[in-house]
Amino acid sequence: MGCKNMIFLVLVATLITKEALAIQHVVGGSQGWDPSSDFDTWSSGQTFKVGDQLVFKYSSMHSVVELGDENSYKKCDITTPLNSLSTGKDVVKLDKPGTRYFTCGTLGHCSQGMKVKINIVKGSGSSSSASSPSSSSSSSSSSSSSPTSTDASSASQCFVALVFIVTLSFVTMISLFN
Numbered sequence: 001m002g003c004k005n006m007i008f009l010v011l012v013a014t015l016i017t018k019e020a021l022a023i024q025h026v027v028g029g030s031q032g033w034d035p036s037s038d039f040d041t042w043s044s045g046q047t048f049k050v051g052d053q054l055v056f057k058y059s060s061m062h063s064v065v066e067l068g069d070e071n072s073y074k075k076c077d078i079t080t081p082l083n084s085l086s087t088g089k090d091v092v093k094l095d096k097p098g099t100r101y102f103t104c105g106t107l108g109h110c111s112q113g114m115k116v117k118i119n120i121v122k123g124s125g126s127s128s129s130a131s132s133p134s135s136s137s138s139s140s141s142s143s144s145s146s147p148t149s150t151d152a153s154s155a156s157q158c159f160v161a162l163v164f165i166v167t168l169s170f171v172t173m174i175s176l177f178n
């Protein structure tokens with residue numbers, strides 16, 4: 001029982017760690033979502049991975065409009081936006097690989113350079129193979145052996161499972177930093 005609790009705790013800790021490592025990119029850096037920011041320079045210095053988030057911080061004279069394609073982005077055509085945001089502190093989750101285009105909805109701001117193109121790459125740590133070794137039925141082996149040896153073998157099984165899970169979470173953490 002103590003073994004199962006321990007494994008559960010380690011798994012929960014791994015999930016929390018992974019969630020905490022999802023990076024938030026504040027668009028434009030310290031200047032934020034503002035015409036004075038150089039968004040091309042900012043975005044070229046970032047790596048956007050699946051699971052990361054964009055944060056748009058701006059004053060009430062701006063907004064965030066997501067565009068559907070490169071052509072609209074180049075022409076600053078905001079007539080058919082995918083999405084519009086205006087809270088002043090918008091969080092956009094990057095849920096899949098690909099390119100996304102954002103600009104400001106205020107007239108003239110796009111052509112003044114208030115737009116950004118985000119290339120999202122596949123995070124290497126997104127292998128969602130939940131292979132939990134739930135082989136608790138293996139303890140019902142041949143009862144010919146003495147009770148003490150059965151305890152010892154289940155204890156070593158517990159240890160092996162723990163080592164396996166710790167290694168797995170370690171590998172996951174390392175792959176998140178790649």
Ligand SMILES: [Cu+2]
Nearest residue numbers: 062104106109
């Ligand atoms: Cu604007």
